[in-house]
Amino acid sequence: MHGILRSWTIRVILVSIALFAAAAWAADATTRGRSAKGTWTELKVGWGHRGALAVDREGFSAEVSGRLAAHPNIRMERGELEGLPPAEWTSVIIATGPLTSGALWEQLSELAGSGDSYFYDATAPIVSADSVDLDIAFAQSRYGKGEGSDYLNCPLDEAQYAAFRSALVNAEQYPLSAGDDYRLFEGCLPIEELARRGADTMRFGPLKPRGLSDPRTGREPYAAVQLRWEDALKSALSLVGFQTRLRLGEQQRVFRLIPGLDRARFLRHGRMHRNSYLDAPRVLRPTLQLKDHPRLLISGQLTGLEGYIAAVATGLWAGVNAARLVQGAEPHVPPETSCLGAMLKFMASPLHVDYKPTSFQFGMLTWLPERIRRKEKAALIQQRASEAWQEMREDLARPGSKLEQSKQGGS
Numbered sequence: 001m002h003g004i005l006r007s008w009t010i011r012v013i014l015v016s017i018a019l020f021a022a023a024a025w026a027a028d029a030t031t032r033g034r035s036a037k038g039t040w041t042e043l044k045v046g047w048g049h050r051g052a053l054a055v056d057r058e059g060f061s062a063e064v065s066g067r068l069a070a071h072p073n074i075r076m077e078r079g080e081l082e083g084l085p086p087a088e089w090t091s092v093i094i095a096t097g098p099l100t101s102g103a104l105w106e107q108l109s110e111l112a113g114s115g116d117s118y119f120y121d122a123t124a125p126i127v128s129a130d131s132v133d134l135d136i137a138f139a140q141s142r143y144g145k146g147e148g149s150d151y152l153n154c155p156l157d158e159a160q161y162a163a164f165r166s167a168l169v170n171a172e173q174y175p176l177s178a179g180d181d182y183r184l185f186e187g188c189l190p191i192e193e194l195a196r197r198g199a200d201t202m203r204f205g206p207l208k209p210r211g212l213s214d215p216r217t218g219r220e221p222y223a224a225v226q227l228r229w230e231d232a233l234k235s236a237l238s239l240v241g242f243q244t245r246l247r248l249g250e251q252q253r254v255f256r257l258i259p260g261l262d263r264a265r266f267l268r269h270g271r272m273h274r275n276s277y278l279d280a281p282r283v284l285r286p287t288l289q290l291k292d293h294p295r296l297l298i299s300g301q302l303t304g305l306e307g308y309i310a311a312v313a314t315g316l317w318a319g320v321n322a323a324r325l326v327q328g329a330e331p332h333v334p335p336e337t338s339c340l341g342a343m344l345k346f347m348a349s350p351l352h353v354d355y356k357p358t359s360f361q362f363g364m365l366t367w368l369p370e371r372i373r374r375k376e377k378a379a380l381i382q383q384r385a386s387e388a389w390q391e392m393r394e395d396l397a398r399p400g401s402k403l404e405q406s407k408q409g410g411s
Helices: 018-032 057-070 102-112 158-170 191-196 248-255 308-326 339-348 374-397
Strands: 003-007 010-014 075-078 091-095 118-122 126-128 151-156 223-229 236-239 266-268 272-276 293-298
Touching (some): 091 308, 151 158, 158 191, 339 374
Parallel strands (some): 091 293
Antiparallel strands (some): 003 010, 126 266
8 A cells, every 4th residue: 555645736655765755855845935955853763772773663663654644734645546646746756665566566667668677675584582592692793893782693603504504505485476587686685595606605794703702612603693683672683684585484494593593483584575666777867757757756766776775865855856846946966976966876877788776885986086995985975975065055045056057857
């Protein structure tokens, strides 16, 4: 089911995390009747500890829903939009995420000519914290970072690792949709796929032991499975990097081979799903508008940009540009020296031969020196981006500014 959010003349068709950024900015900006300079309120809901960034899903969802429902300039209607929004909706943000319903996706992909872009993604299982054997699992962050309690670690010796990998590789999986290729997002592979790619692949990925010391032996384990807290009450833990396509019974059988999880109680099993996205370089402008249908703006994972930060950032920018469109102003592209500007430039680049989903990479910042110390990199990126955003704000504030006069139609 899709919620349909209306803020004056802006409609936001939403399901994903991008909705909050898009809705809040669009609602605030349009009611003031001037350039989008909305106030972004910091959202603090069940964030994880200093060393590990995590979100209490239920707390976050309740807070977002509550803020949207209480906003005086937002009217929310819940229901399924079975197809494209009507033509009289002149400024529309589509933020329905990778699991867009069949009817809407069919018409959207037909409109954009982008129906065969998809990949298979999965979630990781969650176990009850009180079912983990704390005589084996130990609390520790890599290299002593954070407060030391961000993760629980389940150590494996070489024989345990080999037995676990063998069971994982041979476990039964759910079938794919008929006629589909098994396309995966390389940045987030299922754990069984990593196991298949090589004997040590998992040990250099989610099961890497580096920076950990097993208090029972005082040594680095051969491999380690990390468990991350899922909620502020510390009642549930997710298996880090264990997104999977295994059948439910197989998940219980195989994952209970991990030391410390032999009696694990599964609160949620891992599941695989088919994610759809648009062929952005061919159909989207860096303003997030569809090239041939500029009243429609796309945000979130439909753009092919992966990750929570990219979803929020594109939702925010879609809200900015939707507000500008209803005010009769030109939509903008963020500064290329910023991470958001670099991502949108990458997304819309005509140089792509086969566009695949991607998360932010430092290589997108083409101005960044090839050789730079890691400690200096973040500071330099922050400085350059802050300067660029400030210059854009100042230019927008001047009547007849070059940004106001520029046209984005060909970009």
